[in-house]
Structure formats: structure tokens, C-alpha cells
Amino acid sequence: MKGIAALVLIIEVTGFVVGQVLLKHAMTTAKQEVVSKVKVMSLFAGGIVGMTVSFFLTLALLQHFELSYFFPFQSSSIIVVIIAAAVFLRERLSTQLILGALLITAGIILVSAS
Amino acid sequence: MKRGFLNPWVQLGLEALLVTAAEIFIKVGATHTATAVGAPTEWLGVSGLMSGWVWLGILCTILSFISWLYVLKHIPLSIAFPISNVVHALVPVGSWLFLAEAISLRRWCGIAVVLAGLVIVAKPVSSLEEKL
Numbered sequence: 001m002k003g004i005a006a007l008v009l010i011i012e013v014t015g016f017v018v019g020q021v022l023l024k025h026a027m028t029t030a031k032q033e034v035v036s037k038v039k040v041m042s043l044f045a046g047g048i049v050g051m052t053v054s055f056f057l058t059l060a061l062l063q064h065f066e067l068s069y070f071f072p073f074q075s076s077s078i079i080v081v082i083i084a085a086a087v088f089l090r091e092r093l094s095t096q097l098i099l100g101a102l103l104i105t106a107g108i109i110l111v112s113a114s
Numbered sequence: 115m116k117r118g119f120l121n122p123w124v125q126l127g128l129e130a131l132l133v134t135a136a137e138i139f140i141k142v143g144a145t146h147t148a149t150a151v152g153a154p155t156e157w158l159g160v161s162g163l164m165s166g167w168v169w170l171g172i173l174c175t176i177l178s179f180i181s182w183l184y185v186l187k188h189i190p191l192s193i194a195f196p197i198s199n200v201v202h203a204l205v206p207v208g209s210w211l212f213l214a215e216a217i218s219l220r221r222w223c224g225i226a227v228v229l230a231g232l233v234i235v236a237k238p239v240s241s242l243e244e245k246l
Contacts, residue, residue, distance in 0.1 A: 024191040027183055055175070059162045062144040066215055078199055085192040093192055100235030101196045107227030108202045110220060 005064065009073055012057035017080045019050025021088050028089070075108030122188035125181045126197060132178035134204040136171040138212055143167030196235045203228045 026043035029035065061070050078101050085091040118124070143165030162168045185194050203225045209215040 020191065020195065023183065024186045027186040031187060051179075059140065059144060059168070062141055063148045063162065066209070075199075075202065078196055081195045082192045085190070085195070089191060091190045091192040096237065097192060097196065097235055100231045100233075103231030103234060104196055104199050104202070104228050105231075107224045107229075107231055108199075110224030110227055111202065111206060112224075 005061065008057050008061060012054050012061065013077045013080065015050045015054035015057070016077055017050075017084055019047045019054060020081055021047075021084045022050060023047035024085070024089060073112055075105050075112070078105050078108075120184075122185050125184045126189070126194060129178045129181035129185060130198055130200050130204060132174045132181065133198075133201045134208050136174035136178060137201070137205050138208050139167045139171035139174060141209070141213060143169075143171060193235070197232060199228070200232055203232075 022043050026040050026047060029043060030040050082091075082093060082097065082101055086093050116122070140162070144162050146167065147161045147165045182198075185198075206215075206217055206221060206225060210217045
């Protein structure tokens with residue numbers, strides 16, 4: 001993968017992870033008894049922006065690479081998402097969950113290396 | 115815990131299938147609309163919007179997104195997201211079945227490792243379901 005493609009991929013993954021964390025935060029906030037609609041909508045909008053940026057960059061990457069080759073590179077987002085969930089959403093990470101996530105990532109890297 | 119179509123775990127499975135379909139549709143559209151190497155819009159991806167396949171993929175993406183929001187409302191992100199990565203097994207298989215992309219033995223092994231990881235992540239889910 002060339003330099004510009006790698007940069008596009010990094011921005012794509014970052015946008016995706018930020019989007020996921022903001023959407024989860026929005027949906028969790030929406031379940032609370034006292035809900036600030038402005039806060040929920042702001043979080044939701046932020047999540048949509050992150051996902052939209054990620055979508056268009058995915059489209060650009062797919063115009064250059066085979067789907068089965070490109071898709072595994074997104075695997076790094078698994079580890080980043082669960083770390084972000086622990087840090088920003090204060091979710092508890094079990095050893096089993098981390099082990100499973102690492103195994104999934106290893107499998108995806110194996111797929112991408114083929 | 116709701117049963118049937120509104121069960122969050124059913125929605126998580128539906129979301130994975132819709133994402134797989136979306137990726138395949140978008141890949142077909144992207145291939146048909148690829149711009150020339152060196153063109154100013156080469157890395158913007160907007161030319162893909164000229165394809166109906168891409169719009170079908172966008173529809174599947176929207177539907178998967180609705181399922182995903184429902185999942186996020188009921189399941190922790192750190193559990194739901196790794197499980198949703200079953201798409202890393204489903205997409206290569208879909209690429210092989212529908213796009214005639216070659217899958218090597220090593221890639222099949224990778225898919226098997228992904229599935230093993232999913233089993234490990236999904237094991238504590240039964241106890242989580244009791245809490246929900």
C-alpha cells in the first residue's frame with residue numbers, strides 16, 4: 001500500500017472510531033431519564049460526520065484495491081474502538097474480551113497478508 | 115431482553131449481513147466508476163455516486179446503521195463492536211462467492227482465526243444477557 005493510501009486509511013479509521021464512540025455516547029445518553037436533546041443531537045451529529053468522512057474515504061480506497069485485500073486493513077479499528085470505549089465510555093474490558101479482540105485482529109492480519 | 119426481530123443480538127446479526135451486502139454492492143459500483151490514475155478526483159471517491167450499485171450499497175449501509183444504533187442502545191460498544199467484526203469473515207467469503215475474487219489457503223486460515231476470536235468474545239455474552 002502506497003504512502004497516500006496509508007494516510008487515507010489512517011484518516012478513514014480515525015473517523016470511524018470517533019464516529020462509533022460518539023454514536024454510542026449519544027445512544028447511552030438518550031436512555032437516561034433526564035435527557036438534554038441538544039447534547040444527544042450534538043453527539044449524534046458528530047458521530048454522523050465521523051462516519052461520513054470514513055465512508056467517502058472507504059469508497060476512494062475501494063476504487064484502488066480489491067475488497068478482500070482492503071477490508072482487513074480496517075482491523076486495527078477493533079483494538080482502537082475497545083480502548084476508546086474503555087477510556088471515553090468507561091466500559092469494563094475483560095481479559096477474555098481483549099484476548100478475543102487480539103485473536104480477531106491477528107486473523108484479519110493473516111487474511112490481509114495472504 | 116426482547117425476543118424475535120427486536121432482540122439486540124438478532125439485530126447485531128442482521129447488521130453484519132447488511133454491512134456485508136453493502137460492501138459487495140459498493141465494490142461493484144466503485145469498480146465501474148473508477149477514475150483515471152492521476153486525476154484530481156482520484157482519491158475523493160465521489161465518482162462512485164454515479165453508480166446505482168453504490169446507491170444500493172448506501173441503502174444497505176443506512177439499514178445496517180439503524181440496526182447498529184439499536185444494538186448500541188442495548189449492548190456495550192466493547193462487546194458489540196468485536197462481534198460485529200464477523201464481517202471480516204463474511205466479506206472475503208462474499209467477495210469469493212459474488213465477485214470471483216481469489217481466496218488463498220492462508221486467507222481461509224485467517225478467516226478461521228477471526229471466527230475463533232469471535233467465539234472467545236461471544237462466550238461471556240450469555241452472562242451479559244442475563245444482566246440485560
